[in-house]
Amino acid sequence: xxxxxxxxxxxxxxxxxxxxxxxxxxxxxxxxxxxxxxxxxxxxxxxxxxxxxxxxxxxxxxxxxxxxxxxxxxxxxxxxxxxxxxxxxxxxxxxxxxxxxxxxxxxxxxxxxxxxxxxxxxxxxxxxxxxxxxxxxxxxxxxxxxxxxxxxxxxxxxxxxxxxxxxxxxxxxxxxxxxxxxxxxxxxxxxxxxxxxxxxxxxxxxxxxxxxxxxxxxxxxxxxxxxxxxxxxxxxxxxxxxxxxxxxxxxxxxxxxxxxxxxxxxxxxxxxxxxxxxxxxxxxxxxxxxxxxxxxxxxxxxxxxxxxxxxxxxxxxxxxxxxxxxxxxxxxxxxxxxxxxxxxxxxxxxxxxxxxxxxxxxxxxxxxxxxxxxxxxxxxxxxxxxxxxxxxxxxxxxxxxxxxxxxxxxxxxxxxxxxxxxxxxxxxxxxxxxxxxxxxxxxxxxxxxxxxxxxxxxxxxxxxxxxxxxxxxxxxx
Numbered sequence: 036x037x038x039x040x041x042x043x044x045x046x047x048x049x050x051x052x053x054x055x056x057x058x059x060x061x062x063x064x065x066x067x068x069x070x071x072x073x074x075x076x077x078x079x080x081x082x083x084x085x086x087x088x089x090x091x092x093x094x095x096x097x098x099x100x101x102x103x104x105x106x107x108x109x110x111x112x113x114x115x116x117x118x119x120x121x122x123x124x125x126x127x128x129x130x131x132x133x134x135x136x137x138x139x140x141x142x143x144x145x146x147x148x149x150x151x152x153x154x155x156x157x158x159x160x161x162x163x164x165x166x167x168x169x170x171x172x173x174x175x176x177x178x179x180x181x182x183x184x185x186x187x188x189x190x191x192x193x194x195x196x197x198x199x200x201x202x203x204x205x206x207x208x209x210x211x212x213x214x215x216x217x218x219x220x221x222x223x224x225x226x227x228x229x230x231x232x233x234x235x236x237x238x239x240x241x242x243x244x245x246x247x248x249x250x251x252x253x254x255x256x257x258x259x260x261x262x263x264x265x266x267x268x269x270x271x272x273x274x275x276x277x278x279x280x281x282x283x284x285x286x287x288x289x290x291x292x293x294x295x296x297x298x299x300x301x302x303x304x305x306x307x308x309x310x311x312x313x314x315x316x317x318x319x320x321x322x323x324x325x326x327x328x329x330x331x332x333x334x335x336x337x338x339x340x341x342x343x344x345x346x347x348x349x350x351x352x353x354x355x356x357x358x359x360x361x362x363x364x365x366x367x368x369x370x371x372x373x374x375x376x377x378x379x380x381x382x383x384x385x386x387x388x389x390x391x392x393x394x395x396x397x398x399x400x401x402x403x404x405x406x407x408x409x410x411x412x413x414x415x416x417x418x419x420x421x422x423x424x425x426x427x428x429x430x431x432x433x434x435x436x437x438x439x440x441x442x443x444x445x446x447x448x449x450x451x452x453x454x455x456x457x458x459x460x461x462x463x464x465x466x467x468x469x470x471x472x473x474x475x476x477x478x479x480x481x482x483x484x485x486x487x488x489x490x491x492x493x494x495x496x497x498x499x500x501x502x503x504x505x506x507x508x509x510x511x512x
Contacts, residue, residue: 036076037506038232038286039239046073051293055220062218066191066294073196077159085123085161090193092119093168097182097189100175113176117169124165127158159510160200162360164193166325171207173329180207188214197290201283201509203299203321213296221295228292230489235285237492239507240500241463243278246271248501250423257429261436269433272423273416277305279508280319306415309407311377314415326357347379354378361512366421366430373418459499466495 036042050069054062075083096116103109174180183189192211198204253260253268260268281302291298301320308314315323331353338345351372358371392398397406417434424430 036073037510038283038290039236039502039507042076046076047290047293054218054294059217063188063191063214066195066214067187070191070194070196070199074160074194074199079159081127082159082161085127085158086164086194087190089120089123089161089164089168090190092116092123093171093193094183094186094189096172097175098184100172101182109176113172116172120165120168120172124158124161127161162512163202163204164199166204166322167193170204170325170329174207183207183211195291195296197287198298201280201287201507201512202319203284203287203301204325205299205321209299210296216295218295224292224295228289230289231292232286232289233489233492233496235282235287235289237463237496237500238278238282238285238467240502241495242460242467243275243282243508244501244503245460245463246275246278250275254423254425254429257424257432261439265433265437269416269420269423269437273306273412273419276419276423276508277302283507283509306412307408308411309404310381310411311374311414312381314411315374315378322357326353330356343382347382350378350382351375361422365427366424369427369430370418370422373414373421377414462499463495466491 036046046069050065054065054069057065071083071086074086093116096112096119100109100112100116103112171180175182183192188211191214192205192207195205195210195214250268250272253264254272257265284301288298288300299321301322303317303320305314305318308317331349334349334352335346338349341348352375354371354375355368356371357374358367358369361367361370389398392403397403420433421427421430424433
């Protein structure tokens with residue numbers, strides 16, 4: 036049930052009305068039932084069983100952790116709970132790929148051993164709630180949080196439908212108290228939630244999906260393109276994935292806001308970042324915090340005697356793991372490795388950075404900030420090539436031909452998907468940047484301005500949106 040589907044447009048208001056009219060004691064039941072129904076509507080075998088299994092395992096280990104008396108037992112329970120959840124994730128997401136790679140390795144080494152191919156599972160959302168389960172157990176172990184004793188409330192924390200498929204990855208201390216709060220109707224929350232949802236829908240169907248038409252045409256057959264076509268397709272993908280993912284996040288936050296629940300904002304103008312580290316403070320924020328808190332920091336502490344080399348190694352390994360989280364193909368591994376390498380290099384460059392800027396006379400200038408944004412965006416876009424390409428061969432073809440001047444002066448590719456599509460995309464981008472420029476029009480104190488904005492947004496979505504694509508890019512992760 037994608038957020039941009041007719042089913043969800045009917046599902047959300049129906050659930051809200053039931054939630055609104057039932058008694059306070061039953062509201063958590065409505066949200067939990069809605070979340071399970073939302074997940075079951077995907078019609079994918081095993082998903083519901085896996086969600087319930089992860090919830091029950093995490094709930095049980097959380098209570099045992101809190102009751103454990105010795106540090107040795109607590110540590111054993113922590114790693115037992117984490118191992119159980121990670122094993123579920125590996126089986127659902129990675130086991131089929133491992134079996135294929137082992138068979139390929141066996142054939143390469145001329146060995147007779149062959150493993151029966153394992154059928155691939157569709158593990159929509161599993162990565163997100165497994166990561167959430169791991170953070171929950173860590174926070175109890177570190178005594179940051181107390182375990183939730185009410186299983187129904189805990190299950191709702193794990194399965195709350197707006198954030199189930201693509202996050203945000205919520206911490207227990209942020210979400211569980213909100214699920215327990217007494218609901219009081221707030222007109223501004225409802226209005227803002229609806230408009231945030233519509234804004235996210237606009238980013239998805241008017242901008243992301245129309246950019247996707249060109250990106251798919253080029254990246255689906257990279258050997259038919261060269262030069263500027265490849266470069267612009269790469270830049271287009273950078274904005275496509277941003278609009279697609281941040282659009283989903285806006286729709287998730289808007290849905291939750293109807294129920295007076297504030298989910299964590301996952302994006303903060305990432306392409307205005309002045310460094311790769313700054314990019315990760317702005318992009319997929321809850322995921323990058325998870326990587327920072329539960330992978331990078333423990334590794335950094337373990338290798339603190341290595342000083343900068345230990346920090347650099349921890350960054351590379353943490354981001355390689357983030358790449359593997361997206362998938363086991365070499366493209367994802369290289370994507371994560373590149374980000375880790377960027378940040379590892381900055382560890383050694385940072386002590387000389389201010390001295391260099393000062394010696395060049397550009398310290399704290401607008402030129403320096405613009406240059407840093409330009410460099411950061413291009414470094415991120417370079418990594419996106421490996422993330423989006425169908426395989427390493429295609430990725431290396433793009434990089435080796437992206438500056439091929441043979442077709443740099445051609446402009447017919449701009450019209451390859453039709454003049455109307457290009458015009459609609461430009462209108463969509465104009466509306467987007469106008470909204471960014473003037474600030475949040477949804478909060479404007481003049482009703483006339485707000486309603487004009489609502490009307491324009493509605494018309495643009497209905498008449499200019501590309502409604503043939505229902506899937507979100509990050510759903511598969």
